[in-house]
Amino acid sequence: MTTAPPDVGEGPLAIICGGGTLPFAVADAVIRRGRSVVLFPVRGWVDPQAVARYPHHFIEMFRYGRFHRQATAAGCRDVVLIGKVLRPALRQIRFDWEALRELPTIIRMFRGGDNHLLSILARLFEERGFRFVGAHEVAPEILMPQGPIGRREPSPRDRADIARGVALLSAIGPFDVGQAVVVADNYVLAVEAAEGTDRMLARIAELRGEGRVRAAGRTGVLVKAPKPTQDWRFDLPAIGPSTVAGAARAGLAGIAVMAGAAIVAEPAEVGAAADRAGIFVTGIAPDERGP
């Protein structure tokens, strides 16, 4: 009764929150496990009402001073960074004194992909005694399970599309591109980069509507996987009910994500949405991932 589970560290957990419902799902899971949380919502990205029921302090991007003081005062050492935040243009950033001293480092962040940016950010925090942990480490129940959520399962043709998608994602991994592709009947319809998954799906819906992509019933699979170079503490792929809606509008047969390597914040809602839309949502087992 005195031993904490190995994934729960000491003291309250600081959660730096971007947009979406994911930060709250993580906070709730951590609280259920008996650890207290302090939320640091990024101003402009988080609904003040939704965050009101947690201890919280609003922060601004690239102004570390306030976070540093409040997190230290609250006794937080472990930090989770989760939710949608877009990389701002450098000229849009208002720096505080703390950030100004790091300016050369911050400017370096702005060259290269998101992974690069986040790993430099992590180092800045860690030099100040904080430790970044992954949402999956403090709340593993948010990870995608193996096999289907909901009633439908991928057909053999869908499984072939999934295998091709996994192989393609692995080939583009070293380039820090997106985390998702759409393959239909062995044909690559879309590769995600800066636009994100929702827009990629909207594009396929458009191409299908115009007859630029042939549509023979529901075909094609959205395949999501972490980049091989990715730091899981910052950016695991995530799906939710809106991903299901987007895949359905795109005329796809289903969604496949790596089991244990993608976040499904609301699995019950995702399964129900998939059943209503008539598509599958499945967690790819390790033995389906190919060589």
Add this chain to the structure above:
Amino acid sequence: MTTAPPDVGEGPLAIICGGGTLPFAVADAVIRRGRSVVLFPVRGWVDPQAVARYPHHFIEMFRYGRFHRQATAAGCRDVVLIGKVLRPALRQIRFDWEALRELPTIIRMFRGGDNHLLSILARLFEERGFRFVGAHEVAPEILMPQGPIGRREPSPRDRADIARGVALLSAIGPFDVGQAVVVADNYVLAVEAAEGTDRMLARIAELRGEGRVRAAGRTGVLVKAPKPTQDWRFDLPAIGPSTVAGAARAGLAGIAVMAGAAIVAEPAEVGAAADRAGIFVTGIAPDERGP
């Protein structure tokens, strides 16, 4: 004086024409070289007025009979296939007797990427005694030269983006995806798949307009290259004045295509458009292509 250049075969050249100005640029170049042409515009894709000044016979997709008869009567053995044609939905095709006999083969075409489709199509024609040749073989002057067209040249930063784009295209080559990517400041903004280059550029313009992609003046390069698995007879990458306009709207610094491995039907217009837009258009030399 009696020996034809090695790239010019015997008899008139049959040109199966899709949309755009490219088929006419090829026809004109072949005529200038002293070979006669017979155009076979695909109905619905080619302007009847534009084709009127060449000997021609309209054909329909997947109805080989007419092409076979007319091309044979005209003494054509070599066939060039060029211009935009979208892969129709299988149910939209009206088959003739000739095509019906090949139905199982045609259905097989519809699984897998475009290269796969075209290589099967080529085999069907070749079994009937025709020979597919590449537009670049009969009219090499339409290929992109080495170095810049127009006044601007890529900066060292642009050259780094070009190298990254070339490496990424080479990594996705085996998957029969698109032929183009956009890299800005070492960050992959977009990967082309079924949507085509114009839409990919429009997407970047949108993301930049919304601030979802940071915009620090003109940054980023559209990099186009043939897929390593690609059959150059059917589908070389092509750029034209509209590509320049799209790249300019997307806020890019320039366009880089493989010298000798991409078609520029109207180089003078492309150079002028690039100068007006303030962007570079350059042919990547073999030694810039990386390992």
